[in-house]
Amino acid sequence: MGGWMAAVGLWGIAYLLGSVPTGYLAGYLLQGIDIRTEGSGSTGATNVLRTLGKGPAIAVLLIDVLKGVAAIFLIPALSQPAVQDFLLNQNWAADPTQVLALPWLEVGAGLAALLGHSRSLWLGFTGGKSVATGLGVLLALAWPVGLAALGVFGLSLAITRIVSVSSILAAIAVPLLMVGTQQPLAYQLFSLAAGLYVIWRHRSNIERLLAGVEPRLGQKL
Template structure:
């Protein structure tokens, strides 16, 4: 059992480190020589990179951040695929019961890593792209449905944060609609709530009518790490 628990713990650590990989920070530092945390919203995520460097780098950061989430969940699936081959799963472990819960913990770990990167003094992004990656790996139907909600609200408003918040609210409903395990439903609820909390300054600006749209320069100062 000790070996099995160590393997599970190692997966969670790797998931956190994957999330911590500061894609946006590195991209902006390499291409423009500045700290992304000191411009725009102060976030290291794709939206702030888009505003700072343009569509190409923004899309690249979005893709890599999304892949971080996919890889974190894929690690769990690989563990449950390979561990039985090498007799590393104790007889007392019910894989069907354990896997959804480890998926949940790995998802939360990679999401936390993206927003609280150990490489950036526990600052980072808002975990939207990375969270979407985890959803696509858990259930592509849930991932696409959540992305669809984001796209709808973004198309109407041209405000990324509004689409992100709408998706974070809808994801739990989609987990239920597509008959996902209880652990994954709880992951959607907790992860969605965390994403909303990460957007609290955006919510304040949305309520004040000052949240900038894509293509419109914002006037906000860089946010303090939260």
């Protein structure tokens, strides 16, 4: 029982990491605005670029990626008994990896971070599209897949200049890359679930694409 409680606790911490509202904080601290009322209403780096400019957008992008990386890296760190004892007053003495295999712990943390980014506890369960945080998770789980997905995104962006199209294509490519590189089953299932979630988060973008009014990189809505 202790191991399962530890696993849920670790996933909760990953959710809180993902929930850090980087884009919102950038808008509030730099211009005193609620970025959710600007542009697309997203708190992600693309809307920050449209609203605040390149510098803040790059900072938000990097921090959002690091949130995903940290969500995965915290698993081995917080699974150490000494750390558990310090943080949890010995309530989680059992190592969660004895109950759940490490890949499943990791993908649970990854999904929690994605959910936190798009449904932030601090923003009334609103947020971004989870693309940057998803990239961070991928880089931490299987960096070759993460880099390949980034390559798909970059190539598409260079051709189309449309961030949403590039994000959707990268989300489609990730499960194929996971299977092609023979990653653990947990990673493959994660990539499928996360890819579908990212595409679902782009519903409004897809509607604008079909209507022919989706802005290109640097353009305002």
